[in-house]
Amino acid sequence: AQSVTQPDxxxxxxxxxxxxxxxxxSYGATPYLFWYVQSPGQGLQLLLKYFSGDTLVQGIKGxxxxxxxxxxxxxxxxxxxxxxxAAEYFCxxxxxxxxxxxxxxxxRLTVKP
Amino acid sequence: xxxxxQSPRHEVTxxxxxxxxxxxxxxxxxxxxxxxxxxxRGLELLxxxxxxxxxxxxxxxxxxxxxxxxxASFSTLKIQPSEPRDSAVYFCASSLGIYQETQYFxxxxxxxxx
Numbered sequence: 685a686q687s688v689t690q691p692d693x694x695x696x697x698x699x700x701x702x703x704x705x706x707x708x709x710s711y712g713a714t715p716y717l718f719w720y721v722q723s724p725g726q727g728l729q730l731l732l733k734y735f736s737g738d739t740l741v742q743g744i745k746g747x748x749x750x751x752x753x754x755x756x757x758x759x760x761x762x763x764x765x766x767x768x769x770a771a772e773y774f775c776x777x778x779x780x781x782x783x784x785x786x787x788x789x790x791x792r793l794t795v796k797p
Numbered sequence: 798x799x800x801x802x803q804s805p806r807h808e809v810t811x812x813x814x815x816x817x818x819x820x821x822x823x824x825x826x827x828x829x830x831x832x833x834x835x836x837x838r839g840l841e842l843l844x845x846x847x848x849x850x851x852x853x854x855x856x857x858x859x860x861x862x863x864x865x866x867x868x869a870s871f872s873t874l875k876i877q878p879s880e881p882r883d884s885a886v887y888f889c890a891s892s893l894g895i896y897q898e899t900q901y902f903x904x905x906x907x908x909x910x911x
Contacts, residue, residue: 727902727904728888790839
């Protein structure tokens with residue numbers, strides 16, 4: 685079965701700095717990959733997804749992610765972080781022909797003024 | 798669209814009581830998912846439905862948990878009897894279909910079992 689690892693439990697960046705959140709997946713075939721964001725007390729909101737095609741995916745709120753098959757990674761990036769980006773970020777994977785979405789443990793982002 | 802609606806938003810109950818969580822998916826969505834989120838275990842898929850039919854309930858922790866979807870616009874997750882270890886945030890999500898469709902999450906129900 686597919687699985688996801690988010691190596692960083694907590695990351696702190698300064699406002700205006702660049703951000704990269706790591707995500708590694710395990711799956712035997714081409715996975716379907718997602719990044720979700722969860723603000724405190726809220727549900728999850730989809731930032732972006734990768735199904736096929738261009739390996740650099742653009743999402744909402746200025747986020748992008750790059751699928752690298754050779755590294756089994758799908759890292760999330762943002763060139764300049766805003767204080768409102770402070771939240772928890774989840775990477776998720778779904779395998780082909782199944783709908784068992786597996787989430788990583790999440791990375792909590794703190795933004796310093 | 799109103800998005801996925803869950804009720805109640807917060808529930809506090811005593812051990813042994815029955816708890817019913819409710820979900821209204823986005824109109825037109827054919828698939829519905831129930832998740833549980835805890836600090837220890839993260840986000841776990843409990844069960845999902847397609848066209849009101851349960852497809853996979855392997856994530857349901859034990860027989861005390863049951864879920865139904867009597868029609869396309871309503872689902873319930875019931876815990877009977879509840880235990881303190883059931884305390885968690887329960888999310889409902891819906892999607893247009895199964896197989897890699899984007900899931901839209903509700904705001905969650907925060908359950909505390911004393």
